[in-house]
Amino acid sequence: MTTPQDELLPGTRRALLHRIAVAQSEGRAPSLVAAVVRDGRTVWHGARTSVDGHGPDENTQYRIGSITKTFTAVLVLRLRDAGLLDLGDPLEKHLPGTGVGEAAIVDLLAHTGGLAAESPAPWWERTPGTLRPELSDVLGERPLVHPVGRRFHYSNPGYTLLGALVEKLRGAPWEEVLRREVLEPLGLHRTSARPQAPHAGGWAVHPWADVLLPEPAEDLGRMAPAGQLWSTTGDLARFAAFLAKGDDRVLGAASLHEMRTPAAPPEALDVATGYAYCLGLELRRMDGRLLVGHTGSLPGFLACLTFSPDDDVAAVVLANCTQGPLVSTVGAELVGIVAEAEPRIPEPWRPLREVDPAVLELAGQWYWGTQGVALRGTADGLVSLEPLSGTGRRSRFRANGDGTWTGLEGYYAGEVLRAVRRPDGTVSHLDLGSFVFTRQPYEETAPVPGGVDAEGWRGVG
Template sequence: MTTPQEELLPGTRRALLHRIAVAQAEGRAPSLVATVVRGGEPVWAGARTSVAGQEPDQHVQYRIGSITKTFTAVLVLRLRDEGLLDLADPLEKHLPGTGAGEATVAELLAHTGGLAAETPGPWWERSPGSLRPELADVLGEQPLLHPAGRRFHYSNPGYALLGALVEKLRGAPWEEVLRREVLEPLGLERTGVRPQAPHAGGWAVHPWADVMLPEPAEDLGRMAPAGQLWSTAHDLARFAAFLVRGDERVLSAASLREMRTPAAPVETADVANGYAYCLGLEIRHHGGRTLVGHTGSLPGFLACLVIGEADDVAAVVLANCTSGPPLFSVAADLVRIVAEAEPRIPAPWQPLRDVDPSVLELAGQWYWGTYGFALRLTADGLVSLEPLSGTGRRSRFRPAGDGTWTGLEGYYAGETLRAVRRPDGSVSHLDLGSFVFTRQPYDEGAPVPGGVDPEGWRGIG
């Protein structure tokens, strides 16, 4: 994490406390704990409980359910970055004989592998993992319900397969690999597969009466990579900061950007709800903000981690009830409260330290046909191409090291931008994936596809 942040203003702190107090009371949660991260550092923590004098602190463990999947995805991306697999590899290449081997690693990460949502047999979240000792017990006789890669269909068994893949390529249990490669380097000392005191007990709250029933806390066995972990608000705050900034001991910022990029086909209902799935992370649009993170639930527990990248604010909310407060809405509101009450103060503008004159001469106005664009150089070493009208295709480009640039987003993601020069060294035009950008609309001195009418521009006569 970065340098300590200034404390939030009293009015902001009270608004945050009010939000979780309403959530705990109206959602009838036995306890609820939350934290807010700004600039990579925790800046506020709060808790509410039904037992007077026993409010949980930031180090009390709760089960985090499917937030576990994000940890598993980090392990898989580490394998990719080390060259031990490619995300396009079919599972069969590394883990043969599962019956689901045609799905690729990326498809399993993005829940597009076509697998069933749940395991056959008793409800796996509320029954011991010993009932499913092998992958065949997790997958059943017909693991695929849909053609691989065709649609998003959330699959818990898919992440059991990814955990088995980690074990196969590392030669060690998933739990051991997770501890060694992620938890210890990030200092997540209170995160693990089994509860350690102090930890919350899981409860079911009766839907029509203010009474409770304890929920069993089963060891999930083969399904552990999909939802086993226990953690704390403090540890998840550190994890949220890592998911944005990266840590070279675990995973680079570039690989984490890839994890935060939508990777699954979007269903019509998901479009309406502003939802997309990435590689082990979810993206949701809420109240005009784009939030990335993951939710989680297991009998007796609810969990949510969300990050507002544009505001550099994250929130974690944990509760010990099977059903209760809508934790995504609560976490999203915590981000909103801080972002609106205390807007992010941008870093001071800094000029470029060094600039290549041959790049600087490309800055300015360009035309694709009659569409005007501006090419800008930025202090982070990138160039951007933006429509002058404010709407249309835009992208940032990073240097490729050979005098060209590679598009980072939108229509031009992965496309090559290059400056084409005349024999005398002057710039003729820009070429972007075969599109010709010229200094003047349909510049007759440039090789415009289709040519330029020799009579030039004219009025109606």
């Protein structure tokens, strides 16, 4: 339930309704439902349907396809955080005999394990899971089609293996673990492995005529961790808020930030289109906005969950047709409508309660060669290094407790920043992965690699 300060302006609400109305009409979807989340709260829900008087609401289930993978990835990160595995572990260490060799758990999460995209015929999405009772039936005789870790190749069997890993280490079925560890703590009571009324039926729309054909709703069996779930806009809105902020009962903010950090080696096409895959989450850049989430499809259904961390706005779009509206585009545009019409109001600036004297000593302007950079202490207890010119390498650093800091992102991720002191205790320079940062460009008294010309700076004469 929204409070007055959560509500969107009438113009924004109409723009959202107009966007999904166009999507349902032009996409020829029997029905389409959507929700928008801002600041962790659902602030709008809309629906369009071809059936008069039967508009679906936020509690109507739709099948969400591969958004299921994000739920499975959360379960795997929980195993890591509990100390039961390392993401770099070969799957064989915990689940022997699969035949995927050296593929690591992180490779499966990021679709870089080299596995085939699909299970052997017949097509798993339109046939019962009983046809594939064992992992060997899902993987087939040739499970690997690429070298491990060399390229991104989306793999549904890879997430089947991750589901089996969860079952092995938790000693319970994937569905039961998911309900106990994620769905119940987050209050996702309308998310389930099998449809629960009220739910939408899945339809195929004839490409050249306005007629429908019902699609089968198969139980995917072993393939369930890759695409089985049914959910609602209400539940997925709450799940989007969790993915943005974290919930220590399920997964903390640091692990969720790791989930949305690109992990797969980019293909040239991916770089051009602004797409990257992370750990159970997709990263897209659309209209200059960075969006995180996942899409999903199964015969009869299309789904999208997407959010902008910078704008703190998320959108969910669900439709019950095999092909129709481009739900990823619709979701991105719903986020954009709210973010642009009602920009996020920043939190008030507040000074720190405590300050690290070492940070104050190092704060200010430094030079790597002739490039000026600024070191700043941030309100969240980190330090940032950023170019003064607005271009160049930048990163935030976390204190290690011993007077050093470790880079969190970009070129300096994992690199250690330390202040090197003179015998009298004053700071000589900063060392960052062998780079020397000095208070003046090519400072004569600092150990600049290669030395500094004894005659110093000069004009041309």
